[in-house]
Each structure stands twice: as structure tokens, then as C-alpha cells.
Amino acid sequence: MKVAAVQRVSRREELYLEELLELCEAAGYESAYTITQVRPPHPKYNIGPGKLEELRNAVKTMGLSKVVFGGDVKPVQEYNLAKSLGVPVISRTQLILEIFNRRASSSEAKLQIRLAELRYELSRAKEKVRLAKKGEQPGFHGLGAYEAEVYYDEVKRQMHTIYQKLSAIKRRNSLVRAKRVEEGIPLVALTGYTNAGKSTLFNLLAGESRPVSPQMFTTLSTTTRLTTFDGRKAYISDTVGFIRNLPPLLIDAFNSTLSEFIYADLILLVVDVSEDVRNIQEKINTCIATLREVGVVDVPILIVFNKADLCKNAAEYKIASLEFEQPYVVISALTGYNISQLCKMAGSMMGGYVRIRAVLENGGDSYELLSRLKEHGSLISLNYGSGGIEFEADATVEMAEKIRRSASVFQVVG
Ligand SMILES: Nc1nc2c(ncn2[C@@H]2O[C@H](COP(=O)(O)OP(=O)(O)OP(=O)(O)O)[C@@H](O)[C@H]2O)c(=O)[nH]1
Ligand SMILES: [Mg+2]
Known part of the structure; x- marks a missing residue:
């Protein structure tokens, strides 16, 4: 499906257009047209009137079927844009939700995503009820204010059912965890930005064949396997990756998956060292901030600079200009370079x-x-x-x- 990708940012904000295009690709869209603009959000259309005109032309002449915004768009702006363009308009949060939906395979991940979708709908429904009452736009799904409120209650009821199902899964997970603690075998958790190479490293260390791909968010649910680090047995887990500005509703919905990090004995923070220094720094910061947000404070972290094969001798040079406090190791999960050093460091840092x-x-x-x-x-x-x-x-x-x-x-x- 051909779409237009639109990135509007205020002054001094980064554009991150490349990331938006990658997200579109991961959602199965072909970004046939891109628009960027640096300006404060236009109250009615988010982008300015001139860009709106340009966008309308592109949609018409190129036969685009959707417009994807790299930021979040207010319900009223979304409504005005869709009306003016004649095609649906989605925001970054919806785009990420669509990707997650395509990828989810476990029942836990499916429930978590459904919960995030409902939360999203709920926040929008609230706003739309308000607008409908003020007569600024038709109610939700073309419903009047009263029906919108009924819909709002229905969404809440569905969310409650999902909460119950998820808490049953959470109880089961905590039993598995309790058994592991009783065994006394440490847990080493792989984390990192999406696409950093977590699953590739997991496969190498655990002798597994979990799906790996250049697209974002290949992994959504957690897998844990027994392995050894420097002769010492440990469980290793691979799970969903992070992204900057991860929508809070996704953090909340994935809370039970993400909070597993709190119980880890060591976190391997995988970082793609082949990117430019600014991106690497930004991604390290995002990952550390997300870990703090889910409550990880005193688990030791080993930074694993991966994909060294792509940057020959430049890795150490780049690392020297980065700011971070944790110990690190440089590896290639693809070629196996320096894996024994990684295992040695992990083996001694995981304790237990x-x-x-x-x-x-x-x-x-x-x-x-x-x-x-x-x-x-x-x-x-x-x-x-x-x-x-x-x-x-x-x-x-x-x-x-x-x-x-x-x-x-x-x-x-x-
Ligand atoms: N050249 C090179 N490519 C790598 C290396 N490690 C992983 N890759 C590639 O990077 C891409 C992403 O790898 P994954 O293992 O799927 O990354 P991930 O962190 O699990 O990604 P998500 O599950 O999508 O968050 C794939 O195309 C891998 O083949 C490496 O050491 N060197
Ligand atoms: Mg993965």
C-alpha cells in the first residue's frame, strides 16, 4: 500500500525521517511520498496550509491510500486532515500499533497490543465525545455524543476483561520466575533498541533459531533458554526492543514483559555500533531511560556494542566519544567476533x-x-x-x- 510519510517537528527538534520510513516499511507500507516541515503545529491541520495543499496534490496524483504522521496528531487535526485529503490519516502511535499487530504471535503479546489499542481508542474517544458535545465535529465513528459515551463504556469493559486475562498470565510468569529463583540460576536479559541484533545474539548464545530480520520489532514476546557463560549456567531471555518516544500506552500494556528486567541478574544492553555516533548515543540514552522507567535501578548492565564487523576499526574510536558509565564489550553476533570475551564478562558480572x-x-x-x-x-x-x-x-x-x-x-x- 502506497502512503505519504509526513514529519513535522518544531524548531530544534530532530527530524528522524529515516526512522519513520523504516517504521512504515515494517508496517508493510511503501512510502511513495515524503513531506518534512519545521514549524509549530498548525491548530487545524498539524502541518501548515501550504504543505497541506502539496500533500493533497500528491495523494490525488499518486493514488496514495493513507497518510502517516511521524508524530502524534490530535483527534481534531486527524479529522480535519482526513476530510481535506479524502484518505485516512494515522499517527506514529497507531503506526507502531499496526506493526505490533502484524508481529504478535503469542497470546500474551496479542492481549497486550489489544490493550494498548483500546487505551488509544479510549483517549481519543474521550476527546471526540468532548468535541461532539461542543459541536465541533461528529462524534466517534460518526456517532452522536450519547452513543459515543456508550462506546466509551464498552471500551472500558473490554479493557477490564483483558486486564484479568493478562494478570492470569502474569501470575503464571511469576511462578516460573519463583522456580528459577529457587534453582539459584542467574537470569541474563537481552535488551536494546529495536534492530540492534538481540535475537541474533540470543540465537548464537542459546543455539536457537528465533526469527531475525532487518525490519523493526521482529521480536515481541519473551523467550528464555538455558545457556552457559564462561562455564556457568544461566538463563538468557530475548524480548521486545525499545524505540525512542515509545508511546506510554505501549509501555503500560507491555509492563509485565518489560518489568521482567527488574528480576534479571544482569542486563546485556545491545547497541548497533555501526551507526553514527549521535544515533548511538541517542539510542543508549533511550534504552537506559526506558529501563529506569520500568523500574530497573540496581541490575548491573553490560553494554554490548554489536555489528563490529560493519565498522572495521572504527568501533573503539566511536565508543571513545560516547557518554555512558557501564562496562562494555565490542562484538559481532553475526560473525561470532569476541563472543568469548562477552561470555567471560557476563559470567563474572551476573554473580550467583x-x-x-x-x-x-x-x-x-x-x-x-x-x-x-x-x-x-x-x-x-x-x-x-x-x-x-x-x-x-x-x-x-x-x-x-x-x-x-x-x-x-x-x-x-x-
Ligand atoms: N552485520 C551485522 N549484522 C547483524 C549483526 N547482528 C545482527 N545483525 C542484523 O541486524 C538485523 C537485526 O537483527 P535482529 O537480531 O533481528 O535484531 P533485534 O534486536 O532482535 O531486533 P527486533 O527484534 O526487531 O527488535 C538483522 O538483519 C541481522 O542479520 C552483526 O553482528 N553484524
Ligand atoms: Mg529480535
């Missing part, structure tokens, strides 16, 4: 393990303990001697404590 040396008596209970140790840690050396079973291992804190209670010799070595 202690290196122990211990001696257990020969006997059934000890074998049982050792086999559990293999699940909750890793053996480094093992000797069966006359004095018992002597071994060195990395064990989860819980497992080390179990061993301490049964061991005749027990030492924490690191």
Missing part, C-alpha cells in the same frame, strides 16, 4: 556463583549431591580418594550451601 573446594564422604548421598551440582553449577576437578570425593566447582549460592552442610572439608576459593 561461588567457586568452592570441598570433600564429601564416599556414599550414595554424596553422589546425589554431585549430580545436583552438575545441574546447578559446573565441576572443575574431581578426585575419588581414600579420604572421600575431593572436588572443585562453580556452584550456585544455594547449592554451595547444601554442599557445605554435608562436606567434611569446605572452602570458598573465589
Whole structure:
């Protein structure tokens, strides 16, 4: 479907036209015409009258079927624009919702998106009821003010049902989480701007084949797998990416997915280092701000500069001019470059393990303990001697404590 992409920003605001075009592509649109304008929003049409005329011509002569705005458009402006142009007009929030809708596969993601859509409708319906009452435009969906209010209540009722379904899923997720905590195996969460290469890295580390693509928001729901970092077992999770100005209603709707980050033992913040420095900085800032917004305050973060293969030796040079406080590593998830260094750093930063040396008596209970140790840690050396079973291992804190209670010799070595 051919559309026009319109980006109006006020003075001193960034245009981000490229990102708008990428979003259009991800939604399945062909941006056949683009308009940019730097001016304060026109109260009636958002863009100025001259640009409106230009847009109307383009829609007519090029047979465009929709107009996509890169910012948010007020209901009254949307109404006036659609009336003047003769085609539907959508805002950035709706565009992102459309992309999410195309991608959602899990029932949780579907519910979360439906909730975000309803929230969007609700905020618009409120405004439209107000306008209809003032006689400024017909009510919602061409309904009068009374019907619009009925519709408004119906939206609220649907939202309530979705909340209930989502909280059942949330309870199930928290049970899974509780089980993981009981096991004592750390959780490492992949985060980052959309398209940074999170799923590519996840596939490499977990031996998986989750979908990967150059389009934005390929991943929407969370997958968690067991893997090892530097010989230490850990769960790794891949989930939805961030974007600047992520509509608050999407943050709210995806809250249960995003808040999982709070329970992580380490966050790998994946950043595409092949972009220009300004973009990289902006994306790091967006990601850190979004993490703070969902309540992540004291989880260690390792910045993973990915796609180093695309910028040869320039990566370190670019990184030197960036501002961030976290430790970092430069990798390529595609070629596997420096992955062992990443694993080493992640293994030590995620915590959760202690290196122990211990001696257990020969006997059934000890074998049982050792086999559990293999699940909750890793053996480094093992000797069966006359004095018992002597071994060195990395064990989860819980497992080390179990061993301490049964061991005749027990030492924490690191
Ligand atoms: N050259 C190069 N390309 C990469 C690398 N890592 C990922 N890519 C490419 O970048 C694009 C995005 O990768 P994904 O793994 O889907 O990124 P993501 O962060 O999971 O993206 P979303 O799920 O859409 O948020 C794909 O085309 C990958 O092939 C890398 O190290 N080098
Ligand atoms: Mg992905």
C-alpha cells in the first residue's frame, strides 16, 4: 500500500525521517511520498496550509491510500486532515500499533497490543465525545455524543476483561520466575533498541533459531533458554526492543514483559555500533531511560556494542566519544567476533556463583549431591580418594550451601 510519510517537528527538534520510513516499511507500507516541515503545529491541520495543499496534490496524483504522521496528531487535526485529503490519516502511535499487530504471535503479546489499542481508542474517544458535545465535529465513528459515551463504556469493559486475562498470565510468569529463583540460576536479559541484533545474539548464545530480520520489532514476546557463560549456567531471555518516544500506552500494556528486567541478574544492553555516533548515543540514552522507567535501578548492565564487523576499526574510536558509565564489550553476533570475551564478562558480572573446594564422604548421598551440582553449577576437578570425593566447582549460592552442610572439608576459593 502506497502512503505519504509526513514529519513535522518544531524548531530544534530532530527530524528522524529515516526512522519513520523504516517504521512504515515494517508496517508493510511503501512510502511513495515524503513531506518534512519545521514549524509549530498548525491548530487545524498539524502541518501548515501550504504543505497541506502539496500533500493533497500528491495523494490525488499518486493514488496514495493513507497518510502517516511521524508524530502524534490530535483527534481534531486527524479529522480535519482526513476530510481535506479524502484518505485516512494515522499517527506514529497507531503506526507502531499496526506493526505490533502484524508481529504478535503469542497470546500474551496479542492481549497486550489489544490493550494498548483500546487505551488509544479510549483517549481519543474521550476527546471526540468532548468535541461532539461542543459541536465541533461528529462524534466517534460518526456517532452522536450519547452513543459515543456508550462506546466509551464498552471500551472500558473490554479493557477490564483483558486486564484479568493478562494478570492470569502474569501470575503464571511469576511462578516460573519463583522456580528459577529457587534453582539459584542467574537470569541474563537481552535488551536494546529495536534492530540492534538481540535475537541474533540470543540465537548464537542459546543455539536457537528465533526469527531475525532487518525490519523493526521482529521480536515481541519473551523467550528464555538455558545457556552457559564462561562455564556457568544461566538463563538468557530475548524480548521486545525499545524505540525512542515509545508511546506510554505501549509501555503500560507491555509492563509485565518489560518489568521482567527488574528480576534479571544482569542486563546485556545491545547497541548497533555501526551507526553514527549521535544515533548511538541517542539510542543508549533511550534504552537506559526506558529501563529506569520500568523500574530497573540496581541490575548491573553490560553494554554490548554489536555489528563490529560493519565498522572495521572504527568501533573503539566511536565508543571513545560516547557518554555512558557501564562496562562494555565490542562484538559481532553475526560473525561470532569476541563472543568469548562477552561470555567471560557476563559470567563474572551476573554473580550467583561461588567457586568452592570441598570433600564429601564416599556414599550414595554424596553422589546425589554431585549430580545436583552438575545441574546447578559446573565441576572443575574431581578426585575419588581414600579420604572421600575431593572436588572443585562453580556452584550456585544455594547449592554451595547444601554442599557445605554435608562436606567434611569446605572452602570458598573465589
Ligand atoms: N552485520 C551485522 N549484522 C547483524 C549483526 N547482528 C545482527 N545483525 C542484523 O541486524 C538485523 C537485526 O537483527 P535482529 O537480531 O533481528 O535484531 P533485534 O534486536 O532482535 O531486533 P527486533 O527484534 O526487531 O527488535 C538483522 O538483519 C541481522 O542479520 C552483526 O553482528 N553484524
Ligand atoms: Mg529480535
